[in-house]
Amino acid sequence: MSSRILVVDDSSTMRSLLVSTLEDLGCFEITETSSGFEALKFLSQEKPDLIITDINMPDINGLELVSFVKRNPLMKGIPLIIVTTERGDRDRVKGLELGAEEYLTKPFDPQVLQRLVAKHLGLAGKAGLGE
Amino acid sequence: MAGEHKEISPKAMKEFISEAEEIIERLNQNLLRLDRRDQGGRIDPDTLNEIFRAAHSLKGLAGMFGISTMTTLAHHLEEMLDKLRLGKITLTGSLLDLLFESLELLGRIVEQASAGAGTGDPHEVDTMLVRLDAAVSVRKSEGPENPIERLRIDPEILGVLTEYEEHRLSENVLERNRIHKIHAKFDLATFDHSLNDLTAQLRTLGEVITTLPSANAASDTEIEFDILLGSRRNERELGAELRQGVTIEPLEYRDAPEAQPGPAGTGAAWEMVGEVEEERGTRGEKEGLEDAVGSLRSITETVRVDIAKLDHLMNLVGEMGLVRSNVGRLGDRMKAEHGFTGYALELDKLQKQLDRKLANLQESVMDVRMVPLRQVFDKLSRVVRKISRDSGKRVRLEVEGAETELDKLIIEGLIDPLMHIVRNAIDHGIEPVPERRAASKPEEGVIRIRAAQRGNHVVIEVRDDGRGMDMTRIQEVAVEKALIPANASLAPRELLDLIFLPGFTTKREATEVSGRGVGMDVVKQNIAKLSGIIDIESRPGQGSCFSLVLPITLAIIQALVVEACGRAYAVPLNSVLECLTLTRTEIGSIERQEVLQLRDAILPLLRLDRAFRLRREGEMPEKCFVVVVGLAEHRLGIIVDRLRDRQDIVIKSLGKSLQNIRGIAGATELGDQETILVLDVGSLIEQSVRRRE
Numbered sequence: 001m002s003s004r005i006l007v008v009d010d011s012s013t014m015r016s017l018l019v020s021t022l023e024d025l026g027c028f029e030i031t032e033t034s035s036g037f038e039a040l041k042f043l044s045q046e047k048p049d050l051i052i053t054d055i056n057m058p059d060i061n062g063l064e065l066v067s068f069v070k071r072n073p074l075m076k077g078i079p080l081i082i083v084t085t086e087r088g089d090r091d092r093v094k095g096l097e098l099g100a101e102e103y104l105t106k107p108f109d110p111q112v113l114q115r116l117v118a119k120h121l122g123l124a125g126k127a128g129l130g131e
Numbered sequence: 132m133a134g135e136h137k138e139i140s141p142k143a144m145k146e147f148i149s150e151a152e153e154i155i156e157r158l159n160q161n162l163l164r165l166d167r168r169d170q171g172g173r174i175d176p177d178t179l180n181e182i183f184r185a186a187h188s189l190k191g192l193a194g195m196f197g198i199s200t201m202t203t204l205a206h207h208l209e210e211m212l213d214k215l216r217l218g219k220i221t222l223t224g225s226l227l228d229l230l231f232e233s234l235e236l237l238g239r240i241v242e243q244a245s246a247g248a249g250t251g252d253p254h255e256v257d258t259m260l261v262r263l264d265a266a267v268s269v270r271k272s273e274g275p276e277n278p279i280e281r282l283r284i285d286p287e288i289l290g291v292l293t294e295y296e297e298h299r300l301s302e303n304v305l306e307r308n309r310i311h312k313i314h315a316k317f318d319l320a321t322f323d324h325s326l327n328d329l330t331a332q333l334r335t336l337g338e339v340i341t342t343l344p345s346a347n348a349a350s351d352t353e354i355e356f357d358i359l360l361g362s363r364r365n366e367r368e369l370g371a372e373l374r375q376g377v378t379i380e381p382l383e384y385r386d387a388p389e390a391q392p393g394p395a396g397t398g399a400a401w402e403m404v405g406e407v408e409e410e411r412g413t414r415g416e417k418e419g420l421e422d423a424v425g426s427l428r429s430i431t432e433t434v435r436v437d438i439a440k441l442d443h444l445m446n447l448v449g450e451m452g453l454v455r456s457n458v459g460r461l462g463d464r465m466k467a468e469h470g471f472t473g474y475a476l477e478l479d480k481l482q483k484q485l486d487r488k489l490a491n492l493q494e495s496v497m498d499v500r501m502v503p504l505r506q507v508f509d510k511l512s513r514v515v516r517k518i519s520r521d522s523g524k525r526v527r528l529e530v531e532g533a534e535t536e537l538d539k540l541i542i543e544g545l546i547d548p549l550m551h552i553v554r555n556a557i558d559h560g561i562e563p564v565p566e567r568r569a570a571s572k573p574e575e576g577v578i579r580i581r582a583a584q585r586g587n588h589v590v591i592e593v594r595d596d597g598r599g600m601d602m603t604r605i606q607e608v609a610v611e612k613a614l615i616p617a618n619a620s621l622a623p624r625e626l627l628d629l630i631f632l633p634g635f636t637t638k639r640e641a642t643e644v645s646g647r648g649v650g651m652d653v654v655k656q657n658i659a660k661l662s663g664i665i666d667i668e669s670r671p672g673q674g675s676c677f678s679l680v681l682p683i684t685l686a687i688i689q690a691l692v693v694e695a696c697g698r699a700y701a702v703p704l705n706s707v708l709e710c711l712t713l714t715r716t717e718i719g720s721i722e723r724q725e726v727l728q729l730r731d732a733i734l735p736l737l738r739l740d741r742a743f744r745l746r747r748e749g750e751m752p753e754k755c756f757v758v759v760v761g762l763a764e765h766r767l768g769i770i771v772d773r774l775r776d777r778q779d780i781v782i783k784s785l786g787k788s789l790q791n792i793r794g795i796a797g798a799t800e801l802g803d804q805e806t807i808l809v810l811d812v813g814s815l816i817e818q819s820v821r822r823r824e
Binding site for chain 2: 010011012013014016017020037040041044045055056058059060061063064065066067068084085087090091094097098106107108
């Protein structure tokens with residue numbers, strides 16, 4: 001069964017870029033949501049294998065989402081990659097402290113994102129993606 | 132694929148452009164809102180934060196697409212806005228001006244990128260960066276300590292606050308508001324609605340600083356949230372407002388008792404009893420709440436669609452209409468051959484159903500293309516703001532009917548002409564303050580834009596209360612430029628029409644404002660391209676008024692199919708006033724122009740066969756038809772041999788080489804696969820008016 005990935009970003013263009021980067025890596029079941037709020041709604045019903053989230057979003061921000069996932073015993077195992085526009089070290093430190101696995105800044109290098117996704121989904125064997 | 136970077140596809144680029152445009156549009160609206168609040172006093176933190184987030188998103192997007200001018204500009208803007216929202220610098224009028232200017236620059240960059248014509252002038256961008264940085268360096272004095280430290284707050288909560296949320300928390304502490312931690316539990320299936328409702332209600336009671344999903348109780352059926360609220364009210368007052376099951380925990384202040392606002396909080400959670408009460412607008416936050424709900428909706432419930440796709444849909448609908456008429460013809464034949472029984476009857480019924488559904492479909496597709504004029508009007512208010520500032524005049528823009536909807540393509544085409552008219556009104560129309568004072572007019576000039584739908588058309592009026600057109604000067608210039616003979620005596624109406632002629636301008640020197648080498652002739656052409664017409668009225672000392680009449684859509688229209696010399700033409704029905712039969716002897720003539728006495732008016736006539744130089748075999752039939760068309764107050768009778776029928780048509784362009792033929796708007800296909808030309812009534816009327824003059 002293909003891995004399920006949740007992509008959270010309020011910019012539809014950014015979501016398209018993220019999705020197409022993921023699609024180049026392999027076949028995944030990808031769900032896109034445009035706010036932390038929608039992500040929560042999705043998480044209340046489904047358990048994805050990986051989450052990619054932006055930080056600056058209206059309502060529930062990415063940090064709050066990370067905190068929610070990482071403090072929830074049923075979800076804390078889901079690897080979480082923050083992909084956000086650089087705002088100094090503050091967000092990076094906070095995000096990682098809250099338990100996010102990775103932190104990537106926009107503009108992101110698709111290859112780096114693919115490598116991180118492959119690493120956390122255990123796809124390291126995929127051609128050309130090993131360390 | 133590993134090893135190389137992903138190429139940016141044209142589709143992705145297009146998506147980026149349209150999202151960037153959308154963000155800039157929203158930024159503009161929010162800046163205007165800020166401008167209004169700026170005058171009124173309190174600045175809405177949510178609006179400011181949204182502006183910041185927009186700049187932030189633009190930076191990220193531009194970075195992904197490698198548009199460095201936009202990335203740096205958005206980055207510097209973001210820095211400035213960050214300081215603004217964190218209260219490190221103060222919002223002044225000049226800062227707001229600078230924000231509007233940077234927004235304009237961003238808009239231009241997007242426009243160029245969209246046209247594939249580069250990504251902005253780097254010098255211009257650099258200058259803007261320097262100005263933005265200079266504005267940021269003006270600092271407001273900062274307090275020595277962090278106010279949040281005065282509060283007993285769970286470090287876990289502090290851990291997830293963004294810098295902005297922390298700032299809002301400190302502001303609330305500084306304003307000596309009570310800070311409450313509101314805890315609510317919702318059913319998983321419906322929590323989105325319930326949380327929305329609660330947040331909306333809380334916004335009427337204070338400021339929602341953050342909403343934290345709580346992961347402590349992992350339940351399959353429920354989800355819990357902590358909401359930080361800054362409010363003047365104490366927990367008992369809040370409790371009376373909120374629904375059952377919501378707990379309120381006031382956060383204690385660490386410092387001296389006198390600093391504690393109101394009765395000391397117990398720190399203990401207090402279970403609420405009582406029913407939900409709908410109370411709103413306690414501190415005028417109602418608007419903010421609706422905005423917030425509105426913005427959430429727009430993000431999640433709209434789909435962005437390429438207009439070409441809608442055109443395609445519209446074509447399909449049109450073609451289905453053609454198939455329908457073919458089926459209809461078949462039905463008629465069946466009726467004629469077998470009578471109105473059996474299959475013919477059945478077919479007739481089905482066809483009527485199909486008609487209704489088809490009409491429904493067409494209406495729905497058309498509806499999708501409709502956008503409110505507000506988009507254009509918002510841009511205009513920005514222009515008015517800038518130009519009035521640059522020209523040192525005081526001008527207020529009043530807008531009415533911004534919700535009036537028009538086809539997206541028409542809206543796009545309207546921006547430039549309206550912009551030009553407004554520029555002209557400020558530059559030439561509205562007087563400088565001393566002159567207005569001398570004329571005992573209010574110091575502030577007013578430009579009033581009014582839009583309203585009239586049947587299949589939308590009428591837009593741009594009226595100023597300035598000095599009006601100088602008729603003597605218009606006549607002088609027209610003679611100077613040899614547009615009219617020196618001894619011509621023209622009525623005021625005719626004089627006014629002169630300003631639409633190419634090369635006409637009364638200003639001796641072009642000003643920065645309206646002298647951009649574009650005259651009213653271009654405005655008129657642009658409006659004509661949209662199948663609209665423009666008209667002008669002016670009274671000395673009282674101002675001028677431009678009225679534009681535009682069709683609601685160009686995509687699908689009803690047309691009257693007529694014939695001349697055996698050829699069929701389509702006349703858009705929205706400009707047809709009436710049809711008359713005509714015997715040749717009724718045709719009169721005034722100054723070699725054929726006319727018809729129609730009731731109390733003289734109607735100029737145009738023979739379609741002569742207009743298009745059609746070869747006529749023999750004489751014109753004794754009895755023919757006149758299609759009376761009109762736009763605004765102009766009328767024209769088009770003489771044709773025969774009226775065929777009424778039909779829905781989709782106008783298709785004739786392609787580049789044929790697109791500028793006068794009198795022809797495009798081509799369309801009829802049911803029997805016959806392709807015919809569609810008349811451009813606007814330009815035919817214009818030609819006839821010109822000829823008379």
